[in-house]
Amino acid sequence: MRTIDSADITTAPKRWSIIAAPSNDRETMPQHSRLQDLNSWVDAVAARTQPDRIVWCDGSDAEYHRLVAQMTDDGTLLPLNQDRYPGCYLHRSDPDDVARVEHLTFVCTSDEEDAGPNNNWMAPDAAHAKIDALFNGAMRGRTMYVVPYCMGPIDSPYARCGVEITDSPYVVVNMKLMTRMGDAALARIERDGDYVKGLHSTGTLDPDQRFIMHFPESLEIKSYGSGYGGNALLGKKCHALRIASWQARKEGWLAEHMLIVGVQSPAGDTHYLACAFPSACGKTNLAMLIPPASQPGWKIWTLGDDIAWLHLDDAGQLRAINPEAGYFGVVPGTNEKTNKNAFDTIRSDTIFTNVALTEDNCPWWEDKGEGTPATDWRGNPYSGDGPAAHPNARFTVRATANPVYSELAEAPDGVPISAIVFGGRRKQLAPLVFEAKDWHHGVMVAAGVASETTAAATGAVGVVRRDPMAMKPFCGYNFADYWAHWLSFAERSDTLPRVFHVNWFRQDSDGRFLWPGFGENLRVLRWIIGRCDGQLEARDTAIGHLPHEADIDAHDLDMAPGALETLLDVDMAGWDAEIAAVGEYLDAFGARVPDRLRETQLKVRDALKAVS
Numbered sequence: 184m185r186t187i188d189s190a191d192i193t194t195a196p197k198r199w200s201i202i203a204a205p206s207n208d209r210e211t212m213p214q215h216s217r218l219q220d221l222n223s224w225v226d227a228v229a230a231r232t233q234p235d236r237i238v239w240c241d242g243s244d245a246e247y248h249r250l251v252a253q254m255t256d257d258g259t260l261l262p263l264n265q266d267r268y269p270g271c272y273l274h275r276s277d278p279d280d281v282a283r284v285e286h287l288t289f290v291c292t293s294d295e296e297d298a299g300p301n302n303n304w305m306a307p308d309a310a311h312a313k314i315d316a317l318f319n320g321a322m323r324g325r326t327m328y329v330v331p332y333c334m335g336p337i338d339s340p341y342a343r344c345g346v347e348i349t350d351s352p353y354v355v356v357n358m359k360l361m362t363r364m365g366d367a368a369l370a371r372i373e374r375d376g377d378y379v380k381g382l383h384s385t386g387t388l389d390p391d392q393r394f395i396m397h398f399p400e401s402l403e404i405k406s407y408g409s410g411y412g413g414n415a416l417l418g419k420k421c422h423a424l425r426i427a428s429w430q431a432r433k434e435g436w437l438a439e440h441m442l443i444v445g446v447q448s449p450a451g452d453t454h455y456l457a458c459a460f461p462s463a464c465g466k467t468n469l470a471m472l473i474p475p476a477s478q479p480g481w482k483i484w485t486l487g488d489d490i491a492w493l494h495l496d497d498a499g500q501l502r503a504i505n506p507e508a509g510y511f512g513v514v515p516g517t518n519e520k521t522n523k524n525a526f527d528t529i530r531s532d533t534i535f536t537n538v539a540l541t542e543d544n545c546p547w548w549e550d551k552g553e554g555t556p557a558t559d560w561r562g563n564p565y566s567g568d569g570p571a572a573h574p575n576a577r578f579t580v581r582a583t584a585n586p587v588y589s590e591l592a593e594a595p596d597g598v599p600i601s602a603i604v605f606g607g608r609r610k611q612l613a614p615l616v617f618e619a620k621d622w623h624h625g626v627m628v629a630a631g632v633a634s635e636t637t638a639a640a641t642g643a644v645g646v647v648r649r650d651p652m653a654m655k656p657f658c659g660y661n662f663a664d665y666w667a668h669w670l671s672f673a674e675r676s677d678t679l680p681r682v683f684h685v686n687w688f689r690q691d692s693d694g695r696f697l698w699p700g701f702g703e704n705l706r707v708l709r710w711i712i713g714r715c716d717g718q719l720e721a722r723d724t725a726i727g728h729l730p731h732e733a734d735i736d737a738h739d740l741d742m743a744p745g746a747l748e749t750l751l752d753v754d755m756a757g758w759d760a761e762i763a764a765v766g767e768y769l770d771a772f773g774a775r776v777p778d779r780l781r782e783t784q785l786k787v788r789d790a791l792k793a794v795s
């Protein structure tokens with residue numbers, strides 16, 4: 184009889200010294216063929232990777248604290264000043280392992296076309312062979328952790344489970360903060376039967392032997408050679424976006440790179456918005472926004488800061504759950520003014536990665552607004568040259584610590600979405616906000632999203648690239664099929680959310696931001712809500728509906744004269760070129776691009792020609 188308890192684990196080959204999961208006194212789980220599949224996989228992985236020990240993680244607080252203690256003993260974690268930052272620790276990555284590696288990330292489908300030009304592709308057999316060779320013996324001298332996790336509220340019909348096998352205790356404690364991890368997830372896996380199999384080893388950390396591979400057809404992920412967030416916490420981008428987007432297409436839902444925020448009006452009604460921006464473009468800040476004093480009575484609730492799974496309910500209403508249970512946010516720039524909620528949230532029980540340290544062992548980062556750095560993110564005395572914290576330094580913290588956390592993040596059915604908001608980081612061209620004319624136009628706007636690259640991925644920063652739906656690095660299949668899937672929602676519901684595009688990042692010719700951003704973005708959210716409620720008229724232009732200047736509340740705003748006008752202006756010649764570029768971009772996806780998307784692009788092009 185195979186069961187998941189200490190007795191079971193001792194059936195593993197004798198050469199391992201086995202540490203059972205902490206609870207030797209745990210009740211024996213009933214035998215189940217579905218767990219047998221999990222046991223066989225764990226055995227097979229252990230036979231390949233040859234760990235010294237296997238630990239089945241139960242997800243308890245005691246386990247978390249035991250792993251933290253172990254990592255502070257061996258230097259993987261450094262305790263921060265416990266008087267000022269109780270329960271907070273610093274992890275320093277290998278300096279060559281501080282961001283996602285898109286060029287080493289592969290989607291391995293039987294047919295290359297299914298992965299599409301938006302992904303690196305390798306044939307599944309070749310990919311398995313390549314990465315399995317790296318896993319051979321990779322865990323010798325190490326402990327192998329088996330981490331069952333659930334993405335989404337444990338009782339939600341929309342949630343999905345996975346098991347990550349990893350040799351990194353840093354990954355385990357991050358997974359504990361970021362997901363519903365351990366026994367409850369294991370029980371659900373037993374019930375559901377299917378789960379995503381994720382295998383991870385930090386390996387040698389050699390950037391030339393690093394791969395993040397996805398096998399959507401068999402619900403598998405294999406990641407070798409990196410310990411960094413999006414490469415190693417497999418529940419996040421690998422499962423909840425790349426694999427889930429594939430599952431979502433098959434099952435009729437959407438897995439998106441979106442925050443979910445509740446905006447409550449002074450009258451007490453709350454609208455929920457799902458907003459997609461590329462990595463490190465302020466999703467966490469928007470999700471935790473604090474209404475400025477000029478906006479009395481408004482309140483913001485955070486449902487999620489990075490990923491949304493969207494389903495149509497029986498009435499045709501789009502509903503969202505956040506598959507995650509924590510935040511893995513960018514630290515630099517977080518301060519009392521930009522995001523006081525995050526600033527307060529990360530005062531305790533937080534794992535910091537690649538921040539600097541002050542003399543008195545407090546975490547420090549650029550624009551923290553207090554303290555001075557003594558030690559840089561690499562652990563060297565800070566020379567004053569360049570940033571002290573890594574620009575992609577991160578915090579990991581559980582979502583419930585957020586002062587404006589919404590309990591509805593636990594609601595099995597999620598929340599109803601009123602508006603979908605896309606955005607990018609654009610110095611020029613894109614207005615502060617506009618609304619798409621209908622769902623199909625919204626899909627075209629989203630497919631054409633472009634943004635300047637950030638430090639969240641390795642490579643040049645600040646280069647404009649197309650990032651459709653902010654999913655360029657995360658869509659687990661051909662974008663052309665993905666757009667067709669998005670378009671298909673119009674056939675299934677007459678009451679889909681309105682679609683908007685925003686840009687907080689417009690600059691003047693001297694490089695100064697035209698819009699103050701942060702809490703003031705609420706003024707734009709109010710316009711969006713006013714449109715959803717049918718309370719506000721808009722200016723109909725070739726690119727979409729724009730606000731009348733008077734409908735954006737600009738009182739008490741410190742803005743240059745004429746800035747709002749510039750922000751709401753449509754540069755027709757510039758857009759003419761932009762829409763032509765979108766057309767060329769779509770062409771690169773060939774015959775699979777849905778006709779409806781091309782027709783919409785041509786319609787906008789013709790409308791622009793008619794006015795310019």
Ligand code: SAT
Pocket residue numbers: 283411412413414419420462463511639640
């Ligand atoms: O991919 S991570 O989760 O590490 C961070 C990001 O790019 O959003």
Ligand code: MN
Pocket residue numbers: 440461462463489
């Ligand atoms: Mn992200």
